Amino acid sequence: MGFEKFGRKSFTAVTKTAKFVDFLGEGKVEGTVCKDCGTKFFPPRADCANCFSKKMDWFEMPKRGKLETFTTAYYAPFGFEGDPPYSMGVVDFGGGLKLFARMSKALKPEEIKVGMEVIVSPIKYDDGQLSFEITKA
Numbered sequence: 001m002g003f004e005k006f007g008r009k010s011f012t013a014v015t016k017t018a019k020f021v022d023f024l025g026e027g028k029v030e031g032t033v034c035k036d037c038g039t040k041f042f043p044p045r046a047d048c049a050n051c052f053s054k055k056m057d058w059f060e061m062p063k064r065g066k067l068e069t070f071t072t073a074y075y076a077p078f079g080f081e082g083d084p085p086y087s088m089g090v091v092d093f094g095g096g097l098k099l100f101a102r103m104s105k106a107l108k109p110e111e112i113k114v115g116m117e118v119i120v121s122p123i124k125y126d127d128g129q130l131s132f133e134i135t136k137a
């Protein structure tokens with residue numbers, strides 16, 4: 001499987017990190033880790049930005065973290081007109097590992113607070129597309 005199954009709108013299908021979407025289908029959110037220097041990346045990278053090694057491995061992202069910041073969108077770009085309002089946030093897992101994602105529609109904007117404990121989960125949309133989102137812990 002390639003990236004054609006990822007997200008609400010199509011992405012380029014062929015990338016060196018397309019296995020990311022297979023992992024989402026298995027219920028896992030994975031990043032990559034450099035086998036030479038140990039630097040972790042999310043979104044996953046095929047090459048290490050720290051030491052330029054091509055020897056990368058996959059690791060499962062932590063499930064729980066703290067919400068570092070968020071924003072709520074009341075207008076959306078073309079293709080997402082039916083979505084607002086929706087919120088997007090950055091989750092800090094510690095050790096420099098962070099993740100940016102949409103927040104679950106089940107979370108109302110007024111419930112979202114910086115510093116709250118959150119969980120990152122894979123999701124499957126009604127049309128079969130895969131992604132991941134932030135929910136309340």
Ligand SMILES: [Zn+2]
Pocket residue numbers: 034035036037038039048049050051052053
């Ligand atoms: Zn490296």
